[in-house]
Amino acid sequence: MKTQVAIIGAGPSGLLLGQLLHKQGISNIILERKSSGYVLGRIRAGVLEHTTVQGLEKAGAAERMHREGLVHEGVELVFDREKYRVDFTEAVGKSVVVYGQTEVTRDLMDARAATGGLTVYEAEDVALHGIDTDAPYVTYAKDGQTHRIDCDFIAGCDGFHGVSRQSIPADVLKTYERVYPFGWLGLLSDTPPVSHELIYVKHPDGFALCSQRSETRSRYYLQVPLTDKVEDWPDERFWAELKNRLYPEAAGRLVTGPSLEKSIAPLRSFVSEPMRYHKLFLAGDAAHIVPPTGAKGLNLAAGDVQCLADALADYYHNRSTAGIDGYSARCLKRVWAAERFSWYMTKLLHTFPDSDDFEQKMQEAEFNQLVLTENGAKTLAENYVGLPY
Numbered sequence: 404m405k406t407q408v409a410i411i412g413a414g415p416s417g418l419l420l421g422q423l424l425h426k427q428g429i430s431n432i433i434l435e436r437k438s439s440g441y442v443l444g445r446i447r448a449g450v451l452e453h454t455t456v457q458g459l460e461k462a463g464a465a466e467r468m469h470r471e472g473l474v475h476e477g478v479e480l481v482f483d484r485e486k487y488r489v490d491f492t493e494a495v496g497k498s499v500v501v502y503g504q505t506e507v508t509r510d511l512m513d514a515r516a517a518t519g520g521l522t523v524y525e526a527e528d529v530a531l532h533g534i535d536t537d538a539p540y541v542t543y544a545k546d547g548q549t550h551r552i553d554c555d556f557i558a559g560c561d562g563f564h565g566v567s568r569q570s571i572p573a574d575v576l577k578t579y580e581r582v583y584p585f586g587w588l589g590l591l592s593d594t595p596p597v598s599h600e601l602i603y604v605k606h607p608d609g610f611a612l613c614s615q616r617s618e619t620r621s622r623y624y625l626q627v628p629l630t631d632k633v634e635d636w637p638d639e640r641f642w643a644e645l646k647n648r649l650y651p652e653a654a655g656r657l658v659t660g661p662s663l664e665k666s667i668a669p670l671r672s673f674v675s676e677p678m679r680y681h682k683l684f685l686a687g688d689a690a691h692i693v694p695p696t697g698a699k700g701l702n703l704a705a706g707d708v709q710c711l712a713d714a715l716a717d718y719y720h721n722r723s724t725a726g727i728d729g730y731s732a733r734c735l736k737r738v739w740a741a742e743r744f745s746w747y748m749t750k751l752l753h754t755f756p757d758s759d760d761f762e763q764k765m766q767e768a769e770f771n772q773l774v775l776t777e778n779g780a781k782t783l784a785e786n787y788v789g790l791p792y
């Protein structure tokens with residue numbers, strides 16, 4: 404087989420890139436090691452920045468998001484029971500759309516199916532070859548046979564544990580990492596959200612987040628020690644601890660119910676540079692990871708692939724290499740801004756097991772900077788609704 408761009412990974416990055424390239428008349432094939440059902444089974448954050456909404460519109464996959472997505476014009480922060488609302492619309496004239504990543508993925512899968520684009524699911528042993536030559540190609544195994552795809556470029560959209568980043572020589576790649584000393588226990592339930600907006604809580608007993616998927620489906624998180632297991636948290640214990648960390652009015656409104664899904668995820672900041680090596684381009688989680696406190700993971704992925712699709716269109720339509728040559732530097736500028744914001748929100752709102760009295764005072768002072776200075780709220784709002792890519 405031959406195609407112009409071989410895409411590794413059918414998560415949000417790979418699927419959105421496939422659609423954007425299709426819209427530009429650039430042929431592409433997606434290789435995904437899991438089944439489509441497995442990919443859709445992942446529960447991930449669903450706060451869409453305006454640039455992500457634009458990306459889905461360009462991809463022809465925004466209709467249901469516009470119909471069912473929830474427009475949020477602000478967010479509530481609670482710091483040791485002191486409440487403060489950041490009004491995005493007042494501060495920066497923008498809003499966000501709350502719409503689960505599972506739904507984004509489903510819409511992108513449907514849009515790709517409508518174009519007839521080839522996605523090979525359950526493609527095993529994907530390997531990249533000749534990425535530093537003029538004739539790169541990808542091999543994979545399926546149904547007991549080895550297949551080869553010759554291409555012009557390879558897009559590594561295969562996430563943190565993928566094969567693409569590992570295909571860049573170790574002496575070329577520079578990585579940066581911070582692993583946080585706690586995890587997030589997430590619970591999904593068919594119960595009405597406790598509030599019409601998201602509530603981020605810093606409580607002496609730990610962080611909590613109240614989010615939602617619709618007006619009848621809620622998503623909640625609790626900071627837990629890394630040593631905890633899901634089986635340590637029966638639903639009753641989860642609901643009791645969430646009420647403990649919420650302020651009384653919200654705790655009184657909380658509607659509890661059986662969990663549809665419950666899992667513990669670690670928190671990590673990670674960046675690998677560069678995001679391009681000859682004919683290989685990394686995008687999304689393959690290149691970077693953010694702690695979910697800033698809701699940036701999906702949005703960074705969407706920004707990367709919009710930048711990459713523009714660059715490849717410039718190459719194929721105008722025979723210009725300016726876009727592909729500038730891809731890594733352009734993406735990393737936005738990636739590091741999101742890494743900073745996600746790290747800031749994580750430091751501000753979590754209880755760090757080894758923090759001393761001075762560090763706790765710094766957290767309080769940081770929160771006061773936010774609520775007492777005009778620029779504090781504006782800066783948070785600008786970063787939360789999304790910086791331009």
Ligand code: APR
Pocket residue numbers: 411412413414415416417434435436437442447448504526529560561562563564565566686687688689699700701702704
């Ligand atoms: N071969 C083929 N596919 C692979 C391989 C491989 N060797 N390794 C991983 N994959 C697939 C995974 O199965 C997954 O479906 O690549 C896809 C990567 O998807 P994500 O991990 O979701 O990453 P990305 O598409 O960049 O989306 C980033 O997803 O994880 C969240 O928080 C993250 O919201 C962010 C978004």
Ligand code: PHB
Pocket residue numbers: 447448449450601612614615622695696697698
């Ligand atoms: C979610 O809805 O899953 C979510 C929302 C905001 C975050 C993280 C997760 O910061």
